[in-house]
Amino acid sequence: MATSRYRGRFAPSPTGPLHFGSLVTALASWLEAKHARGDWLVRIEDLDPLREPPEATGQILHSLECHGLFPDEPVRFQSRRHDAYQRTIDNLLAQCKAYRCRCSRKQLKDNHGYHPNRCRRGDTSPGDGPHAVRFALEEEASHWQDDLLGPQVQMVHAELDDPVILRKEGFYAYQLAVVVDDIDQGITHVVRGSDLLDMTAQQQQVFRALGAEPPHWLHIPVIVNEQGQKLSKQTHAPALDDDHPARNLFLALQALGQQPEPTLARSTVEEVLSWAEAHWQRSAIPLTSGQARGITGGTLSPSDR
Known part of the structure; x- marks a missing residue:
């Protein structure tokens, strides 16, 4: 398919629920697509049933919906x-x-x-x-x-x-x-x-x-824990708390170097995403790995800006 229109995607493997590092990637890809007035797709890369809990796909899609990240086309499943x-x-x-x-x-x-x-x-x-x-x-x-x-x-x-x-x-x-x-x-x-x-x-x-x-x-840059390990299922990264999606998005914007206004930490998902679309600066993304500290406590600071 040849096209000049921007078409991006987020393609997680359903080996577990989304964690904070996954959200940062999803948000960055969504904002790049929206900034270019293009399309953003979601693809589930469910190629390895031996590593995929049956509930994981539903958890991932539910988390994306809670965080206001809706694809512009139906979700694709690689298993099909x-x-x-x-x-x-x-x-x-x-x-x-x-x-x-x-x-x-x-x-x-x-x-x-x-x-x-x-x-x-x-x-x-x-x-x-x-x-x-x-x-x-x-x-x-x-x-x-x-x-x-x-x-x-x-x-x-x-x-x-x-x-x-x-x-x-x-x-x-x-x-x-x-x-x-x-x-x-x-x-x-x-x-x-x-x-x-x-x-x-x-x-x-x-x-x-x-x-x-x-x-x-x-x-x-990948998000790492306090031990310098990439957030992943293997490093026991906690699942996203879908009950606080606006706060998660606020922290993800911080990790992406976007310096969101402090009041956004207490705003709605729609308000956070609207601000992020209007203020997205690719050049502000750190070039080195961010360090996620105390995500459940509401703090995150990128390292080595």
Whole structure:
């Protein structure tokens, strides 16, 4: 889908309820889209049922609604897109842009990342037992302009960096599905956490292999706890308190360097979002990770502005 209209998205994986770091990313992507008078979409990246509590998707969508972040189109669920991903994989295999891999992680580690089974040469066939499918990267020094961080360059190493696009268990992998859906939905701009920055060069190659130009990228700093760990399910980040959405949004604006007026801490969701739309300044976003302290107590201070 070719379009000149701004189209952004927020695409959480339903491994648990939204936490404060997720809200900061969602709000930044929503504000970027609204500032550009574009569209903001929500996509649920439910690709791994083994890690997804059945209640998580409902919790995520409920939290977004409580915080006034409504998508401009129906929510997309990747679990309903398997046919599209499989067609893409079949095409990539036919074009020798992907290959079947039966190497274990231990084998790859012991062989310094190279494939002892010579998978990339096409020595693995569908009848060779359990195998993954990997995208065949090209050796490249990848350059692009990040909308917040400025000029970026990453080295891409063929074979050593080749990402899995279909796991041995039969699950479609993030590196494929995110690109297929960004293309299909006409996404022009991606706002996401800087923890995904290192994936960008690889994803740009997948975009081009599928005949599409990559979107504009904007990587915001992740929110970390007092131990310097990224807020996540693994670091036991608390779920958002949906009973105080305006206050959560106020704190998220602080984390994004927007300096909201103190009175907004006691305003409505609609008033906070209206102020944020009118005063959004991308240039005010900190370039380094913010530190979330005492979210339940109502304080948050970005670090290293």
